[in-house]
Amino acid sequence: MHDLVLKTLGIGDLLAWLGVPDGSLVYPIVASVFPLIFLILFALLAVYAERKVSAFIQNRLGPMETGPWGLFQTVADILKLIQKEDITPTASDKILFFVAPVLVFTGTYASLAVLPWSNGFVGADLNVGIFYLLAISSLVVAGLLMAGWGSNNKWSLYGAVRSTAQIISYEIPAGLAVLTAIVTTGTLNMTGIIQQQEGLFFGYLFASPFLFVAFIIYLIASLAEVNRTPFDLPEAESELVGGYHTEYSGMKFAMFFLSEYGNMFVVSAIAVSVFLGGWLTPWGTVPSYGMGFFWILVKSLFFVFFQMWLRWTLPRFRVDQLMYLCWKVLIPIAFACLIGQAAWVVYL
Amino acid sequence: MPHLKTEEMIMNMGPQHPSTHGVLRLELVTDGEIVKSITPHIGYLHRCFEKHGEELTYPMIIPFTDRLDYLASMNNNHAFVLAVEKLLNLEVPRKVEFIRIIVAELQRIASHLVAIGTFGADIGAVTPFLWTFRDREIILNLFENLTGARMLYNYMWPGGVSRDFPKGFREELSAFISYFRPKIKDLNNLLTGNHIFISRTANVGILPKEVAINYNCTGPVLRGSGVNWDLRKDDPYCIYPEFEFEIPTGKGTMGTVGDTWDRYFIRCQEMEQSLNIIEQALEKYPVDDVSDVQAAVPRRIKPPVGEVYARAENPRGELGFYIISDGGTKPFRVKAKSPCFVNLAVLPALGQGIMISDIVAILGSLDIVLGEIDR
Numbered sequence: 001m002h003d004l005v006l007k008t009l010g011i012g013d014l015l016a017w018l019g020v021p022d023g024s025l026v027y028p029i030v031a032s033v034f035p036l037i038f039l040i041l042f043a044l045l046a047v048y049a050e051r052k053v054s055a056f057i058q059n060r061l062g063p064m065e066t067g068p069w070g071l072f073q074t075v076a077d078i079l080k081l082i083q084k085e086d087i088t089p090t091a092s093d094k095i096l097f098f099v100a101p102v103l104v105f106t107g108t109y110a111s112l113a114v115l116p117w118s119n120g121f122v123g124a125d126l127n128v129g130i131f132y133l134l135a136i137s138s139l140v141v142a143g144l145l146m147a148g149w150g151s152n153n154k155w156s157l158y159g160a161v162r163s164t165a166q167i168i169s170y171e172i173p174a175g176l177a178v179l180t181a182i183v184t185t186g187t188l189n190m191t192g193i194i195q196q197q198e199g200l201f202f203g204y205l206f207a208s209p210f211l212f213v214a215f216i217i218y219l220i221a222s223l224a225e226v227n228r229t230p231f232d233l234p235e236a237e238s239e240l241v242g243g244y245h246t247e248y249s250g251m252k253f254a255m256f257f258l259s260e261y262g263n264m265f266v267v268s269a270i271a272v273s274v275f276l277g278g279w280l281t282p283w284g285t286v287p288s289y290g291m292g293f294f295w296i297l298v299k300s301l302f303f304v305f306f307q308m309w310l311r312w313t314l315p316r317f318r319v320d321q322l323m324y325l326c327w328k329v330l331i332p333i334a335f336a337c338l339i340g341q342a343a344w345v346v347y348l
Numbered sequence: 349m350p351h352l353k354t355e356e357m358i359m360n361m362g363p364q365h366p367s368t369h370g371v372l373r374l375e376l377v378t379d380g381e382i383v384k385s386i387t388p389h390i391g392y393l394h395r396c397f398e399k400h401g402e403e404l405t406y407p408m409i410i411p412f413t414d415r416l417d418y419l420a421s422m423n424n425n426h427a428f429v430l431a432v433e434k435l436l437n438l439e440v441p442r443k444v445e446f447i448r449i450i451v452a453e454l455q456r457i458a459s460h461l462v463a464i465g466t467f468g469a470d471i472g473a474v475t476p477f478l479w480t481f482r483d484r485e486i487i488l489n490l491f492e493n494l495t496g497a498r499m500l501y502n503y504m505w506p507g508g509v510s511r512d513f514p515k516g517f518r519e520e521l522s523a524f525i526s527y528f529r530p531k532i533k534d535l536n537n538l539l540t541g542n543h544i545f546i547s548r549t550a551n552v553g554i555l556p557k558e559v560a561i562n563y564n565c566t567g568p569v570l571r572g573s574g575v576n577w578d579l580r581k582d583d584p585y586c587i588y589p590e591f592e593f594e595i596p597t598g599k600g601t602m603g604t605v606g607d608t609w610d611r612y613f614i615r616c617q618e619m620e621q622s623l624n625i626i627e628q629a630l631e632k633y634p635v636d637d638v639s640d641v642q643a644a645v646p647r648r649i650k651p652p653v654g655e656v657y658a659r660a661e662n663p664r665g666e667l668g669f670y671i672i673s674d675g676g677t678k679p680f681r682v683k684a685k686s687p688c689f690v691n692l693a694v695l696p697a698l699g700q701g702i703m704i705s706d707i708v709a710i711l712g713s714l715d716i717v718l719g720e721i722d723r
Contacts, residue, residue: 058478154359158381158704229472230544239708241365313538315545316472318705319381 035112035123043261047074050261050308057312084250089152092247096150101248101255104143108262110136115269116190118279118292129190130182133270134175137225140263141167144234144244147256151247159243162319163234167225169326174221176334180214180341181274194278201284203277210341215275217334219303222267224322226260229311231322268303272296354379359704363392367470367708370718372692374707383707386699388692393722401682406432406649407505409682414500416667416684417720419462422455422491423662425504430585431658431669432506435651441644443637444508445587450521450629451494451503452586452660453622457528458487459663460615460622467612467712468539471548476539483531486524493517507644518630525623532619540616549612550603553698553710557606560694567665568618569691569714572598572611579661591628593621611713618663650677664688664715684723688716 020026048063048071055062063070088097111133113123126132141164148160181204182188185196197203204211224231235243245256272278276299279292287295317325361374368374371392377384397416401409413428414421426448433440440448465480488498493514495501503510539545555565560573570577578595580588596617598610653675659668665687674680691714698710 054474058475059482060478154357232472233705239367239705312475314473315468315539315542315548316705317544318548318703320703321547 031123032113036109039109039112039258039262039265042265043258044074044078046261046264046304047077047257049305050311053305053308054312057309078254081250081254086250086252087247089247091152093150093152096146097247098252100143100147100150101252101259102143103146104140105255105259105262107137107139107143108259108266110139111266112262114190115266116194116273116278117296118289119286120191121289121292122191125189125191128188130178130188130193130270130274133190133266134171134178137263137266138167138171140259147248148244151244153247155241156244156246159234159240159246162240163227163244165319166227166231166233166322169323170221170224170231170330173217173326173330173334174225176331176338177214177218177221178270178274180210180334180337183338183341184208184211184345190273190278194273194280197277197280197284198286199284200277202282203280203284204275208341208344210337210344211275213333214337214341215271217330217337218271218275219306221326221330222271223307223310224326226263226267226307228264228307230314230317232311232316233319233322264304264307265300268300268307269296271303272299356384361707367466368711369466369716372716372718372721374695374711376704376707378704381703381705383699383702383704386696386707388695390689390692390718390721393718395723397684397723398682401679403678405677406651406679409679410505411500411502413669413684414502415719416686416723417459417662417664417688417717418499419717420455420459420663421499421501422451422503423459423660424667425501426452426586427658427660427662427667428669429504429506430660431656431671432649432651434658435654435656435671435673436506436646436649438507438646439644440507441637441639441641442587443634443639444641444644446629446633447509447513447641448504449586449588449591450626450633451491451509453625453629454487454490454521456622456663457619458484460619461487463615463663463712463715464535464539464612467709467715468545470708470712471545473539473542473545476535479531479535479538483528486527490517490520490524493520505642505645506649507646508642510642512641518633521626522630525627529620529623532616536616540613546602546609548705549609549709549713550607552603552608552706553702553713554604555606555611555694555698559697560606563694563697564690565665565694566687566690567662568611568614569665569694571596572614572713573606574598574600574610579659579666583659585658585660588625590632591625593624596621608709608713611715615715648677650675659685662687664717664720665691667720684720686720686723688714688718688720692716692721 015026015030051073052062063073066072066076088094114126114129114132116122144163145160148156181193184204185193187193200207205215206212227234235245245253248256277284279287279296281287281295357378359376359378361376362368363371363373373389375387375389397412400412410425410428413424416424461480461484465477468476491501492498494517495503495511555569555573557573557575560570560575574597576595576597581595596614598605598614600610602609651673653673655672657668657670659666667687668685670683670685671679672681695711695714699707
């Protein structure tokens with residue numbers, strides 16, 4: 001589907017004019033640059049937004065000095081990170097230490113491939129789109145574990161072990177919640193899932209009580225999957241200093257940072273696509289290309305804001321409470337939802 | 349799987365750690381997330397206060413007391429000045445007593461605000477930290493107006509205080525009280541009643557009454573365990589008997605008496621009681637008295653031979669000064685009895701079989717200041 005993306009953006013014609021033959025690898029590579037640009041732009045703005053949101057919650061102004069209203073603050077941050085010395089601790093496992101941030105970033109970047117931006121406008125329209133998303137986002141776990149182990153720092157190791165336990169545990173309720181929706185759609189294809197929600201007010205949100213509960217479960221579990229408050233134990237700065245990225249600096253740290261903010265968007269976009277009708281309008285009609293992009297962005301950004309809002313309001317859970325919430329509360333309810341929705345689909 | 353055994357790991361928490369509240373080092377023996385034992389190591393901020401005290405004249409020691417518990421300098425001044433006045437048998441003018449009570453209670457609020465804010469930040473809630481510092485800023489501005497300094501005031505002198513209330517100070521103070529009362533409610537809405545906060549703090553780090561008394565804990569730590577002991581009531585100094593206020597004690601509202609939540613909530617309640625005291629003091633303040641606040645300050649402090657122990661209720665507990673005088677202008681010995689040192693001592697007793705996250709919560713609720721522990 002990358003040709004459609006290129007066509008829409010007008011790049012395909014440009015490449016053809018430059019004499020790149022059809023079916024060349026150049027097309028998908030060029031197409032894949034756009035999600036990267038989007039990711040970086042999003043992270044730039046999200047970090048700025050996070051600072052402003054936190055500032056307004058805390059009766060501050062936030063960044064005000066760098067550019068108008070401090071708009072270039074994040075640019076300055078990135079410039080600072082680029083200039084920084086790239087430190088690799090002497091006692092660290094050099095290979096793991098280097099690979100970890102790359103792997104974490106890959107997990108985030110690769111998930112953008114199947115996100116449906118608008119009607120038919122999707123990087124790779126896989127049959128198993130949502131399955132691919134759930135699978136590829138688990139790549140992050142391996143990266144975090146590598147970072148924790150490779151740093152050869154006890155605090156990093158704690159952070160890595162915590163995040164592994166947490167992300168793997170919370171994949172289950174998240175997966176079950178998504179499965180509840182898939183029972184209704186009958187397809188794993190992202191575009192298919194959204195098309196099934198046509199004509200429904202706010203997609204599947206109010207379609208059945210089970211889907212509504214499943215949506216809330218997904219929302220909670222996704223917070224845990226991206227290590228956001230109240231589930232930010234892996235990087236709990238008051239307990240574990242910096243968690244798995246304690247020893248990282250410069251661009252390697254920036255990669256973790258970028259993927260953290262990218263993940264915020266990805267989980268929001270999944271929630272929106274599966275439960276809120278993705279690029280459909282809130283009242284369930286099919287919009288034009290541009291408006292589809294607008295709607296999925298607006299819906300997703302609301303949930304990104306929601307994550308920031310929670311972060312600056314709530315305290316943090318303890319490890320055992322985190323696990324209790326997952327295994328004894330969310331998973332049973334998610335199973336009940338799945339069974340209930342299956343019955344709903346069959347009998348209603 | 350009996351053949352799999354876990355190994356204990358020794359962790360070094362501090363001296364550079366975000367939530368050891370200064371340069372405290374904790375040696376943890378951990379089994380996974382479970383902590384087997386805690387050994388605090390102190391001394392990273394040792395500044396020879398007691399030895400300095402032997403080399404300096406009495407008024408010169410006062411700035412050094414500022415730097416003990418640097419979040420409650422006024423109260424430190426107060427305790428030291430009480431000791432010197434007891435040694436000299438000095439009568440303090442009534443107006444000075446009022447000024448002292450007002451600034452001491454104001455300092456108690458400022459100190460508790462830091463305690464509550466950092467405690468919230470330790471639990472993971474960052475916003476209360478900034479809210480409390482916003483309100484503390486107003487108190488610091490008031491102090492700056494009064495003393496010229498924001499943290500280390502050198503304000504109380506034996507027999508008096510360094511400066512009288514500036515013009516309009518009492519009005520600003522009343523405005524602060526009416527501003528601050530609703531803010532305590534806001535804080536309780538945001539943090540105290542939060543479900544996650546309660547589950548993190550209730551039934552965690554329970555300090556039984558007997559243990560608290562045996563370890564000689566004082567201040568909110570002792571009162572959190574349900575012991576009604578406050579020097580302002582039980583061994584009154586200054587003019588505290590003239591005021592009506594309550595001593596909040598831990599009741600185990602959210603869990604067990606003496607848990608972390610109780611110790612935290614004591615501070616919230618004490619802030620309100622301090623506001624009550626300030627309000628009453630402003631009402632009874634001798635407005636017509638225009639005498640010099642330095643009038644009773646002796647020109648030369650040369651106490652008779654003897655020894656004295658005076659104590660005051662600091663925000664963190666009972667701060668005592670033991671002074672031996674050999675009849676000279678310098679004390680022969682100055683010993684500070686530090687509440688934080690004693691309160692930190694219960695940490696090993698509380699820290700068995702808890703989780704790493706709980707250490708942070710317990711340490712935050714003990715509210716230690718390393719400047720006073722190491723002296």
